[in-house]
Amino acid sequence: MPESQSAAPEEISRERLAELLNIDLSREYQAIIAYVVYSQVLSGAESMDIAAQLEIHAKQELEHALTISRQVDYLGKMPAASPKPVRTSSDPKEMLRYDLENENDTVRNYRDRIRQCEALGEYAMAEQLSRCGPGARSAQVEYGNYDYHTHLHSAAPVAVRAAVMCYP
Ligand SMILES: [Fe+2]
Numbered sequence: 001m002p003e004s005q006s007a008a009p010e011e012i013s014r015e016r017l018a019e020l021l022n023i024d025l026s027r028e029y030q031a032i033i034a035y036v037v038y039s040q041v042l043s044g045a046e047s048m049d050i051a052a053q054l055e056i057h058a059k060q061e062l063e064h065a066l067t068i069s070r071q072v073d074y075l076g077k078m079p080a081a082s083p084k085p086v087r088t089s090s091d092p093k094e095m096l097r098y099d100l101e102n103e104n105d106t107v108r109n110y111r112d113r114i115r116q117c118e119a120l121g122e123y124a125m126a127e128q129l130s131r132c133g134p135g136a137r138s139a140q141v142e143y144g145n146y147d148y149h150t151h152l153h154s155a156a157p158v159a160v161r162a163a164v165m166c167y168p
Pocket of ligand 1: 028031060061064065106132
């Protein structure tokens with residue numbers, strides 16, 4: 001069968017799942033820090049709306065971090081204490097690109113993680129993790145869809161509009 005995702009689920013131990021969740025947790029810490037910083041870099045008068053959105057994301061990422069840390073604890077491991085490195089730039093276009101890349105990465109990882117939880121029969125955990133996806137997905141949508149596009153057109157500085165134009 002060619003490259004079907006419905007192939008037999010990969011073998012995974014609870015130990016390995018906890019390790020992977022700790023990487024996810026580091027990614028959530030990274031997101032908290034990134035949104036705190038990015039919301040301020042984008043705080044010029046013209047991008048107040050975007051900055052406000054990013055501040056909301058910062059708080060959502062904290063909720064995600066707490067959710068993931070509970071799953072790690074449930075699996076009997078110590079939750080990770082360090083963020084993945086945060087990339088910053090004084091160029092809003094660059095920064096939004098970093099953000100989008102991170103969010104895409106997050107969505108991909110949670111998709112895998114949910115499958116892995118299900119393979120272990122951890123359906124409640126899969127359900128918890130699925131709640132961490134929407135924030136990431138909403139950022140993907142914001143940077144990719146028409147609404148955010150038009151929103152940025154009316155409110156954003158040229159550099160940010162240019163950044164969004166790069167995203168199909
Ligand atoms: Fe998150």
